[in-house]
Amino acid sequence: MNKIKWIFFDIGSTLVDESAVYENRIKEITQGNNIDRNEFVAKVIERAQTSPKPIVSAAEDYGVKVPAWRHDLEVLYPDTKELLQRLSQKYKIGIIANQDFGTEQRLTDFNVYQYINLVIASAEEGVAKPDLRIFQIALDRANCKPEEAVMVGDRIDNDIIPANKIGMKTVWIRQGFGALSEPQMIDEAPGFIIDKLTDIYKLIGV
Numbered sequence: 001m002n003k004i005k006w007i008f009f010d011i012g013s014t015l016v017d018e019s020a021v022y023e024n025r026i027k028e029i030t031q032g033n034n035i036d037r038n039e040f041v042a043k044v045i046e047r048a049q050t051s052p053k054p055i056v057s058a059a060e061d062y063g064v065k066v067p068a069w070r071h072d073l074e075v076l077y078p079d080t081k082e083l084l085q086r087l088s089q090k091y092k093i094g095i096i097a098n099q100d101f102g103t104e105q106r107l108t109d110f111n112v113y114q115y116i117n118l119v120i121a122s123a124e125e126g127v128a129k130p131d132l133r134i135f136q137i138a139l140d141r142a143n144c145k146p147e148e149a150v151m152v153g154d155r156i157d158n159d160i161i162p163a164n165k166i167g168m169k170t171v172w173i174r175q176g177f178g179a180l181s182e183p184q185m186i187d188e189a190p191g192f193i194i195d196k197l198t199d200i201y202k203l204i205g206v
Contacts, residue, residue, distance in 0.1 A: 001169065001204050006117075006144045007087055008168075010129075010153035011097040013176025015080045015197075016110070020073040022177070025055050028067045035062060048177035052098075052158050069100070076110050077175075079197040084115035086206050094118040096138045096151065098128045098158065118142055129158040135166045152200065154178030160190045171203065 012018050026044065030037040040058060047054035059066045087093055093116045097103065103121040107113040120138040122128035127137070139146060146167030153159025153171075155178040163170045164187060172178075172190035183189045192203055200206075 001150070003148055004091065004150055004169065004204065006092045006094055006142050006149040007200075007204075008094040008096045008138060008149060008151050010151075010155070010159050011095060011099055011103070013154040013178055014152060014173055015077065015084075015112075016074050017077050018074055018176060020075070021070050022055060024070055024073055025067050029055070029059055029062075029064055033062065033064045035064070044177075045180060048180040050157075050181070052155050052178075054177050071102075071106060074106075076112070077197060081110075081112050081115075083197050083200065084112050087200070087204075088115040088117075090206060091204075092117045092142065092144075094120065094138055094142055094149075096120050096129065096134060096153075098122040129155075130162040132162050132166055135162055135168070139166070139168075150204075156181045156183050156188055156190070161188050164188070164190075171200065173197065173199075 009015050026041060029035065030040050043058040044054045047057040051057045056066050084093060095116060099121040101123045104113060104119050107116060118141055120134060122134065125134055125137055127133045139149060150169045150171060151159055151163035152173060154173050154175050156172065160170045160172050170190045171192045171194060173194050194200060
């Protein structure tokens with residue numbers, strides 16, 4: 001990690017806790033369609049092993065509508081703000097995330113945008129992870145070589161595999177539904193595995 005200049009983060013289930021959004025969606029889907037909650041949750045957990053959108057995937061099996069995403073239910077993980085503040089004193093901080101329009105404003109509302117140097121979000125860029133192009137866009141705008149960057153994310157499929165392919169160092173944070181996915185092949189393996197944001201300090205010596 002000695003040559004690292006940029007640390008890129010995913011947002012959902014990495015910097016932002018989406019648990020309340022998931023719970024709301026599950027409640028509305030099951031109660032609104034008379035679906036057994038335990039049965040539906042079991043299917044969601046199963047789909048989380050292979051799909052970045054497990055609730056959507058499970059809902060498709062029942063042919064039911066998925067409620068709109070509730071950004072108002074999102075909250076920062078407790079360590080997010082201090083982490084970004086500390087890291088920004090030594091590194092450039094970037095975002096590579098599949099998000100709808102307004103990512104910069106949401107980060108501003110969370111009072112963390114001031115620590116972030118670059119935001120690359122799928123809605124604005126017209127390309128989404130795991131497409132390598134969104135990672136290349138981020139590296140190009142950061143004027144950063146892949147080996148000088150770290151990608152921190154919760155999904156093996158969306159974050160770790162493409163970042164590995166492009167040559168970035170990778171950190172898999174086992175939070176949210178992404179913790180249920182596991183690398184299946186050697187080229188899917190993250191460089192490092194952590195279970196909470198503050199574990200990053202041990203990796204980069206901040």
